[in-house]
Amino acid sequence: MTVHEENPVAEQVIAPGPSGSQLRRFDRDAIGFVTGLEQEYGGVVRISLGPFVVHLVSDPAAVKHILQDNAKNYVRGKFYGNFDLFFGRGMLTTDGAEWRERRQVSQPFFHKPRLVEKSPAITECASDLVDQWEAAADRGDPVDVTDGVMTLAMGVFGKMFLGVDLRPHSAELQPATLFAMQAVLRSGSVSQLLPRWVPTRYRRTSTAHRATLDRVLDDVVERHVRGEVQEHTVVSALLAARDEHGAPWPREAVLAELKTLFLAGHETTGCSIVWTLHAISQHPEVRRGLEAELATVLGGRTPTVEDLPALDHLRHVVAESLRLYPAVWSYPRDVVADDTIGGYHVPAGSSVLLSSYATQHSRSLWENPEAFDPRRFCPAHQDGDRPKYAYYPFGGGARKCIGFEAALMEVQLVVATVVQRVRMDLTPGRPTGIWPKASLRPVPNVLMTATRVSS
Numbered sequence: 111m112t113v114h115e116e117n118p119v120a121e122q123v124i125a126p127g128p129s130g131s132q133l134r135r136f137d138r139d140a141i142g143f144v145t146g147l148e149q150e151y152g153g154v155v156r157i158s159l160g161p162f163v164v165h166l167v168s169d170p171a172a173v174k175h176i177l178q179d180n181a182k183n184y185v186r187g188k189f190y191g192n193f194d195l196f197f198g199r200g201m202l203t204t205d206g207a208e209w210r211e212r213r214q215v216s217q218p219f220f221h222k223p224r225l226v227e228k229s230p231a232i233t234e235c236a237s238d239l240v241d242q243w244e245a246a247a248d249r250g251d252p253v254d255v256t257d258g259v260m261t262l263a264m265g266v267f268g269k270m271f272l273g274v275d276l277r278p279h280s281a282e283l284q285p286a287t288l289f290a291m292q293a294v295l296r297s298g299s300v301s302q303l304l305p306r307w308v309p310t311r312y313r314r315t316s317t318a319h320r321a322t323l324d325r326v327l328d329d330v331v332e333r334h335v336r337g338e339v340q341e342h343t344v345v346s347a348l349l350a351a352r353d354e355h356g357a358p359w360p361r362e363a364v365l366a367e368l369k370t371l372f373l374a375g376h377e378t379t380g381c382s383i384v385w386t387l388h389a390i391s392q393h394p395e396v397r398r399g400l401e402a403e404l405a406t407v408l409g410g411r412t413p414t415v416e417d418l419p420a421l422d423h424l425r426h427v428v429a430e431s432l433r434l435y436p437a438v439w440s441y442p443r444d445v446v447a448d449d450t451i452g453g454y455h456v457p458a459g460s461s462v463l464l465s466s467y468a469t470q471h472s473r474s475l476w477e478n479p480e481a482f483d484p485r486r487f488c489p490a491h492q493d494g495d496r497p498k499y500a501y502y503p504f505g506g507g508a509r510k511c512i513g514f515e516a517a518l519m520e521v522q523l524v525v526a527t528v529v530q531r532v533r534m535d536l537t538p539g540r541p542t543g544i545w546p547k548a549s550l551r552p553v554p555n556v557l558m559t560a561t562r563v564s565s
């Protein structure tokens with residue numbers, strides 16, 4: 111007989127948390143809310159969001175339990191309803207066999223040797239961007255770093271995985287992506303609560319942005335069908351995929367996978383690059399350390415993936431930036447069967463909300479957590495034995511980010527290319543805030559002035 115059968119009531123300890131619906135507080139200041147709850151109540155906090163019972167989870171052992179040890183009990187669920195609108199029904203929103211089939215098709219494109227082969231696309235796009243920033247520097251104009259980096263990230267994603275340069279579509283894809291990042295989240299707003307058939311301005315805008323994503327990515331598929339893309343890409347793999355009956359995937363399923371990879375992949379990486387450049391601009395000693403390391407290791411030549419293991423300081427700077435600003439800062443799951451997390455009862459049908467942001471900013475896990483200090487990741491300075499899930503910017507377990515190695519390569523190579531060639535200074539008078547939607551975005555767009563490093 112198990113302990114549970116002997117004394118089921120004894121296990122039903124309810125996690126601490128505030129009373130009443132927290133939806134308003136969450137909508138008003140999600141970041142302040144999750145970090146505040148972690149400080150006040152600990153790593154497993156029970157809250158109500160409207161009619162839903164949700165456990166906010168930031169304790170590393172509890173995160174491991176959900177993402178790894180008992181992952182089958184935690185599925186996509188009620189909070190993913192709006193994701194399908196933009197991402198389609200793809201790898202991010204499915205579970206079980208449906209998810210496995212999708213992930214298997216794309217997985218080979220994320221294996222290290224393939225990424226290494228495609229990595230020159232990163233420095234090509236980065237060099238194009240720095241060329242533009244140097245030209246702006248010569249004119250004395252500031253640059254919109256967010257806009258430039260998002261365009262770069264689209265370029266890299268398209269070249270590495272689709273065999274197509276998406277940068278010419280940036281002007282229409284950027285607003286569509288931004289809209290999607292907000293619209294996929296369930297909120298208490300009237301525009302979202304009205305039935306989908308009610309025609310409002312919000313709905314019309316939403317339809318237009320979805321149509322843009324569909325059109326641009328469907329055109330990429332068409333180019334493959336017409337034989338205009340010669341290389342083997344994620345698109346050709348999706349077109350060649352067969353279901354269990356030997357039939358090709360419906361076009362909609364192919365498109366859903368591409369939208370998923372595009373939306374999950376480029377904007378998160380773009381945000382991480384912008385946050386890193388922002389942090390470097392605020393810490394001159396970090397910038398000087400990077401400039402010195404890059405000069406020693408590269409001596410002025412363009413960085414490659416092979417150089418990355420020798421660039422320790424760069425790696426620590428990027429790791430610290432992903433700690434402070436994890437681009438996917440929180441994500442929910444629904445609970446299949448009753449469970450106990452950190453000693454607390456978590457009922458079937460309720461939800462959990464994992465927050466890497468709350469974990470990675472926890473005072474009980476990190477010394478002076480709000481400070482940007484890359485030395486934390488230096489083996490000589492590591493402050494104690496941190497548990498595995500004290501740091502998980504890319505999630506964990508079977509659902510760990512498929513693009514984590516690609517993203518790390520890209521952020522490191524882009525930051526190296528920029529720091530090597532230009533010094534970026536934040537335009538004064540525009541404080542940077544955090545916009546916590548599906549991704550964690552700096553707002554407003556980050557403006558900076560570039561200065562050539564050699565000048």
Ligand code: HEM
Nearest residue numbers: 374375378379382437438441503504505509511512513517
């Ligand atoms: C710094 C950049 C990135 C960050 C911080 C990030 C973070 C994450 C996290 C935390 C998850 C897990 C979410 C969950 O468990 O619910 C995830 C999943 C995912 N990411 Fe990333 N990601 C990044 C870049 C990328 C890139 C470059 C791609 C593809 C090109 C990508 C594609 C995906 C996909 C498809 C999933 C869903 C995987 C699955 O459920 O099997 N991500 N990402």
